[in-house]
Amino acid sequence: MIAVTPQLVWCALFTAAEASDDRPEIVIGTELLEVSLDRRTGKLTIANARTGRAFLVSGTLGSAVTDARKAAVRHDRFGDGEALQVVRDGGFSDEVMLFPDLPFALIRTSVANAASEALVPRSVDLIGARLDIGAPARTLRTLGTGGLHAPAAAPGSYAWLAVADPEGRNGVVAGWVTFDRGSGVLFPGEDQGSATIRARLDYGRLRIEPGETATLETLAIGWFDDARLGLEAWADAVARVSGIHLPPQPTGYCTWYHAGASDERQLAEQGEFATTHLAPFGFSVLQIDDGWQAGAQLNGPRKVFATNAADGPYPSGMKPTADHLRTLGLMPGLWFMPFAGTASDPFFADKQDWFVHRDDGTPYDTEWGGTCLDMTDPAAREYLRSNVRRMAHEWGYGYLKMDGLWTGTGTPLRYVNEGYVDDGMGDAVFDDPAKTNIEAYRDGLKLIREAAGPQVFILGCCAPQNMRSYSGAFGLVDAMRIGPDNGWDWNGLLRGPTFGSRHYFLNGRVWYNDPDPVYARPEVPLDQARLICSWVAVTGQLNMSSEWLKGLPAERLAILTRTMPSHGLLPRPVDLFEEPIPCVWLLTDERGLVRRDVVGLFNWSGDERRFDLPLERMGLDPAPEYSAFDYWADRPLEPFRERLRVAVPARSCAVLAVRPTLGRPMLLSTSRHVTQGIVDVRHEQWDKAGRTLSGSSAVVAGDPYELRIAVPHRWMLTGFSTSAEDHRAGVRIVSADRGELTRVLVESPTSRAVRWSARFAPSRR
Helix, strand or coil: CCECCCCECCCCCCCHHHHHCCCCEEEEECCCEEEEEECCCCEEEEEECCCCCEEEEEEECCCCEEEEEEEEEEECCCEEEEEEEEEEHHHEEEEEEECCCCCCEEEEEEEECCCCCCECCCEEEEEEEEECCCCCHHHCEEEECCEEECHHHCCCEECEEEEECCCCCCEEEEEECCCCCCEEEEEEEEECCEEEEEEEEECCCCCECCCCEEEEEEEEEEEECCHHHHHHHHHHHHHHHHCCCCCCCCEEEECHHHHCCCCHHHHHHHHHHHHHHCHHHCCCEEEECCCCEECCCCCCCCCEEEEECCCCCCCCCHHHHHHHHHHCCCEEEEEECCCEECCCCHHHCCCHHHECECCCCCECEECCCEEEECCCCHHHHHHHHHHHHHHHHHCCCCEEEECCHHHHHCCCCCCCCCCCCCCCCCCCECCCCCCCHHHHHHHHHHHHHHHHCCCCEEEECCHHHCCHHHHCCCCCCCEEECCCCCCCCHHHHHHHHHHHHHCHHHECCCEEEECCCECCCCCCCHHHHHHHHHHHHHHCCCEEECCCHHHCCHHHHHHHHCCCCCCCCCCEECCCCCCCCCCEEEEEECCCCCCEEEEEEEECCCCCEEEEEEHHHHCCCCCCCEEEEECCCCEECCCECCEEEEEECCCEEEEEEEEECCCCCEEEEECCCCCCCCCCEEEEEEECCCCEEEEEEEECCCCCEEEEEECCCCEEEEEEEECHHHHHCCCEEEEECCCCEEEEEEECCCCEEEEEEEEEEECCC
């Protein structure tokens, strides 16, 4: 059997001239990139076609090149393109491919087995090269799954890597775009003052039978004037190749950091409170965590997920709780470990063949995760299928949180795994020896999706237990815990922003990043509670809390309501290559007639920080004068040009709505959500002839809604009204002051889109 990525359909169209071309250099190109190969040395070069500057030089594809030629290729996602086809010693062949409008060169290797026995490589080196970023390596920064480092000190990175000049942000982005059988790793480095990169595919045991050819995973490499855009482009390419279409993002509650698994009574009470006080703001899910399931308490959690513990917190079974939450209009969620069991548990006594084994025949056991279920064994697969069907369709849970995913890969726990560590992948024996570790894992995830159905939201947890479960899950889960467990203490709070920022470009493209819950409890200082909740809201990551909601003081509950739901946009960190945890984020909404910008300033230090930011570097036009409103301080800033200067106290934030000053009244901010209009304002329009500012806002029942309108000196408010329909529905104008910042307070007895109009006249001031 020839292993071919399902999305790829290749055709080679050679001409006689190409076949006989004996020139030393062979070149292909698009408007974006140019790739050349020196036949004599086998060295590969990739250049920016617009500038002619080579950024990947002295690229080595491994063994010696014996033949190379150009060919036409076709990709069912990227269309028609051109390739360099290279034949090397040892049965290796490569295709380096370019497609119009794709800012990456794609590199794919095949391995042919001409021997009489099976070939079983554990890993395959793909390419090594020197990078020319236009600056010495000591001034560059690499960003990978292991964080921000100098090239000489950087660990290997799983799946993707950026090497950039932090001052100019220009650099190289590389990443795998297929993940069907192997785990791709990228190793940065430094050699004689230049940054280097080396790409490797780990398979564990890739079995290639005699006479067969295995086609390996595809690597993308590109140059970007802004490497942040390169990371985003890579995530877009992954989504395109994998056909990813994410469902709407939920907002909700996880029991774990508040009450373990909670129980029947408390969860019902929590749901009833949330229905009244949080659901109108976008709250939708209550998720039960570890502790509901049956089994023996051995080596981590109990691992019999076929039923609940009779003496546990849900003695009536799991279905009644789910039914009750659904009657409240909420989605019930459930935690489990899909690929984990406990070989010594009596439940599994007669099921030992369900497990992955070692070479000596013993079950493959891992710390905390227990014994790994073999997703190539038909009986183990049927057991998992029945568990998922029961949870989703019999019990009624529409949100599944899947922990311990690394057990599906047949690898050991390496928690906390960020940069590359050797996990010995390949020491596991599967029932089907033709399946690699990653292939078995992905088969298990596909089974879960099929059994659960397309309407169930699937959250993976958590990548840093062993990063083999990271890219192996691309395209097969809706969300992923991208960091280790957090907590409400300061060090715990930092874990979400650390890992969520590092993987920001995946969020909303490949999956939703889950940074673990936010905390608003009184034990957390008020500024810190606003900081973590605002960070999640501005960055748009999965927003789950873990609090006894009913017991929160009104001021703390308001932090949660003002930061839900998600805005559904794709914000960007400004200082990604400068700070281990970026401190400046720009959120831009251009979906309507009016562009809205929100700048999030997050101070992760223990001292006051004075931000002094050039607007152009932030992504704003530096030419006009800007007005801004600080949400939590509840006040406008002085107008500014070219630079934004704001002092932010230690361990706190400033969330600013920013708009160019227009010389006429404009809506600057609203009170509904920390993004100040992006979530709630559906329409805004200025009628010059009628001197009227009008709009439509989604208002929550019983929640005072304030419009903050910037009014220049030569204007004054003369009247404010809502539509006749709103008036009949009981919408009332509570107050409307007059000044340079005009505040209008509106209340509605029902949640509705309120249409409003503010009339102005020339001022006598």
